[in-house]
Amino acid sequence: MALSHKEHAADVCESCTPLDDDGRRVEQPRKKALTNRVRRIEGQVGGVLNMIENDRYCVDILTQISAIKSALDGVSIQILSSHANGCVRRAVQDDGGEEAIDELLQVVRRMMR
């Protein structure tokens, strides 16, 4: 069963206000937890660096890289989820959302590769 709008509130990215020339400004929900998650991935990449420098076994390095890719997929899914529930939903309600949906599909296509 889907959560009610209220329960979802914390997982929706904040309204896309213009951000100078730079694109839209979007505050990610649970930003602190998300940045910690990415910081952990940064640490894992540093770990791979050490493994190469310390002449660790190829297969162990490859296993570690696969783990990093899975962790990145987890982050992508979290951001995609708040984007779909936030920016895309609002766009559909505001103007039909065709542009937002096209953009979402392009992102998914890239994520599948």
Place this chain on the structure above:
Amino acid sequence: MALSHKEHAADVCESCTPLDDDGRRVEQPRKKALTNRVRRIEGQVGGVLNMIENDRYCVDILTQISAIKSALDGVSIQILSSHANGCVRRAVQDDGGEEAIDELLQVVRRMMR
């Protein structure tokens, strides 16, 4: 630039009417072209069958299977696109679409693997 709603019309799956116990009924847009595309993939799988039976070189079989997977991804993206532009958009406009968006994200997660 995104197409206007009108131009998109042919690429949106038809309204999700109840289909007995069996789930929703959804007519895919450009159904004829889509079924032809899937029939071609069915033929490619038959081709792999022949290659194995005729003792063709492993690498050629593997290359053919990769081509089939790409073709399936193409079909998935087409169906996902009409689903997002049709069922999901309508659900957002009708009731906020939380359930539809959750379901969409689950599908994308499966497609990424």
Place this chain on the structure above:
Amino acid sequence: MALSHKEHAADVCESCTPLDDDGRRVEQPRKKALTNRVRRIEGQVGGVLNMIENDRYCVDILTQISAIKSALDGVSIQILSSHANGCVRRAVQDDGGEEAIDELLQVVRRMMR
């Protein structure tokens, strides 16, 4: 622990003899089970065809396509395994196998996408 050469024997593709102009001839191990596996996938693709023709729900079709892709990955891994244990290993023992290893890596690169 790895199986001994003897136990592996049935899972190694048969020696790559020239096959006219057409490329090498390679008999897959457990050929009957392998062709049955591919025939089942062919049937699953036919199932997707029926789902589209019968206006089944988009998400159910997408789920089925993901299942087909997983099944194809299973077949690829099986063929890759007999190829690595058969053709590639023999090439390494015969002439160092550089060409066979390069080709293997190209195949893996394609399979990763």
Place this chain on the structure above:
Amino acid sequence: MALSHKEHAADVCESCTPLDDDGRRVEQPRKKALTNRVRRIEGQVGGVLNMIENDRYCVDILTQISAIKSALDGVSIQILSSHANGCVRRAVQDDGGEEAIDELLQVVRRMMR
């Protein structure tokens, strides 16, 4: 055409000598270039961290994460290549290499997901 053994020499990981309790010791070929490549990826992950902290647009973050995954695939393929041409080839020549090939296939299976 495949390169001769000699030309390949620089791209083959160095002989797998025992490394205490810790596993095998394997010096990656072109180690300096490889570590630079991984350091660049570490920087890209730090870039994603900044994007989230600076409330950058979801889609731009997702695009950046896809780029990181591609870069990691590039590193994996490079390490897999030197592993196959080095450790695995030597294992095949020394003892038939069944264990090394099994391990290689497990790694490829993980990389495909």
